[in-house]
Amino acid sequence: MSVNRRDFLKLAGVTGCSLLAGAPRRSEAAMASTEFYGMLVDTTKCIGCRSCEEACNEQNGLPKPEVPFSSDSVFEQKRDTSPGAFTVLNRYPNAKNPGSPVFVRRQCLHCCQPACASACLTKAMEKTLEGPVIYHKDRCMGCRYCMIACPHNIPKFEYESAFPYIRKCIFCYDRLKAGGRPACVDACPENASLFGTRRDLLEIARTRIYENPDKYVHHIYGEHEVGGSGTMYLSAVPFEKLGLRTDLGTTPYPEHTSGFLYGVPLVFVLWPSLLIGLNYLAENGNKGKNHEEEE
Amino acid sequence: MKRKNNDTGRARNALHAVREFARFLASEMKPKGKIGTPFNVITGTIIVVGIALIAIRFYLGLGAVTNLSQDYPWGILKGFNLFVGVAFAGGAYVLTFVVYIMKLKKYEPIVRVTVLNGFLAYVFYAGALLLELGRPWNVVNPIIGNSFGFSSVLFLIAWHFLLYIICEFIEFSPAVAEWLNWEKARRVVEKMTMVTVIFGITLSTLHQSGLGALFLLAPAKIHPLWYSNYIPVLFFVSSIFAGLSMVIIESTFTHKVFHDKIGNTLRASHDDILLGLAKGCIGALFAYLFLKVIEMVHGGHWDLLATPMGYWYLVEVVGFVVLPIFLFGAAIRRRSVRLVQFTSFFTALGVILNRLNVSVIAFKWYAPVRYYPSWIEIWVTLAVISMELWVFRWVINRMPVFTEHPKAAKEEIIPVAEVVRWKASAS
Ligand code: SF4
Ligand code: SF4
Ligand code: SF4
Numbered sequence A: 001m002s003v004n005r006r007d008f009l010k011l012a013g014v015t016g017c018s019l020l021a022g023a024p025r026r027s028e029a030a031m032a033s034t035e036f037y038g039m040l041v042d043t044t045k046c047i048g049c050r051s052c053e054e055a056c057n058e059q060n061g062l063p064k065p066e067v068p069f070s071s072d073s074v075f076e077q078k079r080d081t082s083p084g085a086f087t088v089l090n091r092y093p094n095a096k097n098p099g100s101p102v103f104v105r106r107q108c109l110h111c112c113q114p115a116c117a118s119a120c121l122t123k124a125m126e127k128t129l130e131g132p133v134i135y136h137k138d139r140c141m142g143c144r145y146c147m148i149a150c151p152h153n154i155p156k157f158e159y160e161s162a163f164p165y166i167r168k169c170i171f172c173y174d175r176l177k178a179g180g181r182p183a184c185v186d187a188c189p190e191n192a193s194l195f196g197t198r199r200d201l202l203e204i205a206r207t208r209i210y211e212n213p214d215k216y217v218h219h220i221y222g223e224h225e226v227g228g229s230g231t232m233y234l235s236a237v238p239f240e241k242l243g244l245r246t247d248l249g250t251t252p253y254p255e256h257t258s259g260f261l262y263g264v265p266l267v268f269v270l271w272p273s274l275l276i277g278l279n280y281l282a283e284n285g286n287k288g289k290n291h292e293e294e295e
Numbered sequence B: 001m002k003r004k005n006n007d008t009g010r011a012r013n014a015l016h017a018v019r020e021f022a023r024f025l026a027s028e029m030k031p032k033g034k035i036g037t038p039f040n041v042i043t044g045t046i047i048v049v050g051i052a053l054i055a056i057r058f059y060l061g062l063g064a065v066t067n068l069s070q071d072y073p074w075g076i077l078k079g080f081n082l083f084v085g086v087a088f089a090g091g092a093y094v095l096t097f098v099v100y101i102m103k104l105k106k107y108e109p110i111v112r113v114t115v116l117n118g119f120l121a122y123v124f125y126a127g128a129l130l131l132e133l134g135r136p137w138n139v140v141n142p143i144i145g146n147s148f149g150f151s152s153v154l155f156l157i158a159w160h161f162l163l164y165i166i167c168e169f170i171e172f173s174p175a176v177a178e179w180l181n182w183e184k185a186r187r188v189v190e191k192m193t194m195v196t197v198i199f200g201i202t203l204s205t206l207h208q209s210g211l212g213a214l215f216l217l218a219p220a221k222i223h224p225l226w227y228s229n230y231i232p233v234l235f236f237v238s239s240i241f242a243g244l245s246m247v248i249i250e251s252t253f254t255h256k257v258f259h260d261k262i263g264n265t266l267r268a269s270h271d272d273i274l275l276g277l278a279k280g281c282i283g284a285l286f287a288y289l290f291l292k293v294i295e296m297v298h299g300g301h302w303d304l305l306a307t308p309m310g311y312w313y314l315v316e317v318v319g320f321v322v323l324p325i326f327l328f329g330a331a332i333r334r335r336s337v338r339l340v341q342f343t344s345f346f347t348a349l350g351v352i353l354n355r356l357n358v359s360v361i362a363f364k365w366y367a368p369v370r371y372y373p374s375w376i377e378i379w380v381t382l383a384v385i386s387m388e389l390w391v392f393r394w395v396i397n398r399m400p401v402f403t404e405h406p407k408a409a410k411e412e413i414i415p416v417a418e419v420v421r422w423k424a425s426a427s
Helices: A005-015 A028-032 A051-059 A115-119 A145-149 A173-177 A183-187 A198-211 A254-294 B002-029 B038-060 B076-088 B091-101 B105-132 B136-144 B153-180 B183-217 B231-257 B264-299 B302-306 B308-333 B337-361 B375-396 B406-412 B416-426
Strands: A037-042 A088-092 A102-106 A125-127 A133-135 A193-197 A231-234
Touching: A037 A198, A051 A088, A051 A183, A115 A125, A115 A145, A115 A254, A115 B183, A145 B183, A183 A193, A193 A198, A198 A231, A254 B091, A254 B153, A254 B183, B038 B375, B076 B105, B076 B183, B076 B231, B076 B337, B076 B375, B091 B105, B091 B153, B091 B183, B091 B231, B105 B136, B105 B153, B105 B231, B105 B264, B105 B375, B136 B153, B153 B183, B183 B231, B183 B337, B231 B264, B231 B337, B264 B308, B264 B337, B302 B308, B308 B337
Parallel strands: A037 A231
Antiparallel strands: A037 A193, A088 A102, A125 A133
């Protein structure tokens, strides 16, 4: 389902521009940067205390929820993030060990090549050099294309407001720049959410799987999904059972449209010349006809 | 001294001319014909209530008036106004291509009305789009702001809309100049036609396909039968027959409603023109079907055809692509204008279906709670269409739209008295 380069060339062939089609450039430089921070969520360690939810709520000045953070009743239903909750915890059954259910956090994954940022026409969604994908509220025009694009359904829109914004986790960017860690990581009593550079986190994740091969699923969610993400997950239960989509592929989302966008300048060069040529032919053809008629 | 007198005289003249011009415009603003017609009453009510609803939307936010949700950020205000409306406006670029580039003089009599339609469609649907934005005042950001989202298909579309509206206005402006009797201005804008036509066709190609390319970013959310790498090309090709069938439909109506406005040449060649347009439709429909088949073979989702979504897909492709090909074919063989008109309706319906499928119905087809439009969304959509019809009628009743030649236009269309009156008052 992904547009790889071969497919793009096929497509370009259809539109007749295969000759000049350049190879898509990838913004791999950003991925290789050592300063690329992320978060590792080890769901086997999470006890479902909702400290992260509470810390996030406070940090971002979000409205207090109806059900207090100390209550377990919220787990009865699956919740989604909302304009008033940038991270939510959901409980899933554990087939291996029915006594201890799995708790999974849901928040922005801060993709390495985020769909939301490539969709945004005003650069209101921005992938920072440090890794977090942040939001510039003053630029946003509320088109909600970022919501269409995000494979994880993260950006949420304030439908009830006359002056609405998009709301999502911004990885506590201010704290990060001040040398701190995200509030939710700080608040986690079990170290289930770890903060670090993406490189280090991957190493930790691999080590954990290597040292406990029976405990973990041998997959780090977010290592390759849609081109990799800053937030990654470890689990003892297959990820598709935890509300995480495993059918997203590994193609970074911006590449889905880059083929089309690279075609744009081509069309701008080719079309006018083609049209002028056709026009010339048509005019000459008409002249010829007229001459014949005259004779 | 003398010179100064001259200057004040000139200034007074200019002032006089401006005042007269304003008076002329004011008189032209008045409606012509009866006011209390059923059409006026119905569309008038729709517009007035629509404006009130829009006011509520800006006061209370989008959530109060639409059924949009976190799962369905785009509803029919985008699905219909933008994706359908712009496809239907495709007639303008197809016809300017045929007439100005390919020099097929046969279609010249309907170029103006088609360009007018395209222009109004863009103005009104882009306008409707503003209502749908959460922060419409920021719409200038991608145009002037410090924040250019070059990587965004939507950025491309925003720019193209802006430029294309300007192009279409220039293409139509000879008619405006004739209405105002500005001969010099007419000659200037007429000279620009070729450039704007070429630029306009290029822009159209890109944003018609661009509207499809928007959805390339949602591979995991659109049903596999509708998601493919071909979406941009499919959108482009379907905009050709969408535009052409809209031209046929629109001419069916205008011929009834504006009978007295239509020039002799157009009246004589009208049937021929429609049959010719039908041939164009067949060609584009064939290309579209061909692409659909390749897409099917390439994607290999044959098994999905035997699911409810698959049946729906077949309804769209067989019912609204294959069938119109046959119907258009039969119509051309029998030279039946009626059947051509009927089939155009059918084809247009198919385009509506397709655009709504991609943007709304096949989008998150797996979601437990589906989106359906609220009555307010439907009402606002109707209000936008009504407003467009009013402006369309206003222009048709005043400007030489249905003529192929400016000279002929003056003789045939503008009542001589009116031209003389404006000239007299200007001097
Ligand atoms: S998860 Fe969604 S919102 Fe977060 S960075 Fe990725 S695309 Fe953007
Ligand atoms: S809603 Fe705002 S942040 Fe999202 S794509 Fe549109 S302008 Fe960008
Ligand atoms: S990183 Fe910050 S904004 Fe994101 S979920 Fe954690 S506390 Fe909330």
